[in-house]
Amino acid sequence: MSYFIFDIIRWGSYYEDYWYSFKSNLVTFSLGMLLVYFNIYFLFPKFILKKKYKKYILFFLLTLCVFYVVRTELIYLLINKNVWPESDSLQSAYSFNHIVVVFLTGIYDVALVTTIKLTADWIYERKRVEDLQKVQLRTELDFLKAQIQPHFFFNTLNNLYALTLEKSEAAPSVVLKLSDIMQYVLYDAKEPLISLFKEINYIQSYLDLERLRYGDNVISRTDVVGNIEGTKVPPLIFLPFVENCFKHGAKNNDNLEVNISFENVLDKWLIFKVENTFNQLNDSDLKHGIGNQNVNRRLELLFPNNFDFKTTIEENNYCIQLKIPIYEN
Template structure:
């Protein structure tokens, strides 16, 4: 996170809090030094002279010196201008105290002290640096917290935007494939075409209207998958053999929408070879209310490993969504066992 955020954060602390801070600090100083000298009238007069100067040098440091020199890495110039500011402030403060408050410009020291002596310069300078450091530290801390919060919000917005974009990619991808299936049925003048249209209508309603939240009920997603399987069965008939099993209680489980379908689509992409039957086995398992395990396996014929690993937009999309949503807390494994292609996805509940 760059320090340049300091340049434009003057509004991070509302004005009323500036007033509260300086009023509280002023009252504290009046009481503190009034008690020390046992002279509250003197303490009030001296603080009335000094506090406007404190405020000026603090704001010069925060809103001019730091942005102009610290943020541009001109550290020598920063030190130079800060020293010049302290010198000017010392002269003005000492003169005003002498003219308006007391001839004894350093009453807390023993004896009568003169102005512009080394010890007096050091004492006044250290006092001013203390005020500058305290106020600047508060301001920079508030700005850092503000910027950190803003950064987290932007990060969430960016994540949500990317997830929505990835989800929107899946929808046309799915509809394109389904419309191709429907087109094939119409060419064959199949009686299944009207039922396909009805199934597709149900799926479109789910995708376009129901899937608006980042997480949905697993049961809804399973119903969506079942509709897709029904569509494929209408197209391929007895060539499709599919089973879906649910192990454990999944009533309260929520998952990202449209997450599992690309794996199911992949089964038909690689399974529909020649006149062989396409066998698809799907399972969802709740493991001790800690993890959800999704498994799918399909038979395939005469397919090269290279073709299997090149899944296209669907699977790559899913992987990216999983990384954004779960970081490293998910496990995705693929394997080839004899004539079966297997996928196992483990998600935290």
């Protein structure tokens, strides 16, 4: 409509006859619309998208011929005997010059609108692909998170089973701690981001469970460096590394020492470190298991090319350092 009104004003001013311009544009514009939409919704998908370029050119030229004949006859019969009033001299219908001008007009309209349509389609398709990628990313993250939870509960129930076999008085405390952790996993861990304080409390509850199992054989310390108030982190991202301390360290040592630290670096990065004692002679399975593989994949999805993960072995200590961007409020 904007283009139609613009053409009426433009040619009305040129001819100093707005009524004539309205009638002329009503014919030429309507036919131009038919030509454009016929190309966009029939010729283009039928031939161009199927890479039948020769057939497209043939049918497009035939369409231009029909467009020219209908346009010329309607102008001649309904509007003006002079089918090309813009020319400096009187022009007859079906002359070479007139055919070239009308063909170029049709091609111009088709090229302009097809470009707009393809651009709009490209923007829509790009957004659709981005939305699909987000859905796929969320689905994969949810799947990976779901893997972590059974993995953790499996280990904890094994611990509880060992305590019940020993008829340990610590078993009821384990059940209570496990209940608290289940509440965290079933509710808080469903969110994409949670408070770092909650994650640390969750880890502390896990450490309490392990201390109930191993007693004085476990020594653990958790340090927080810098201000972490308002810091958000993906849930269940640190726990697998803490679990591995007990999975690979406790079974090889009478005494297990676990040191955990969280450090805020310039309010931009969060550095997580965990270090535990272990026996290097029995470390063949350190690279296996759901935990490390799972977290590595989650890190790649959450922080593509924007995280740093390192493992080192120093004497009888196994060290992990993870650096991720900080999420503020």
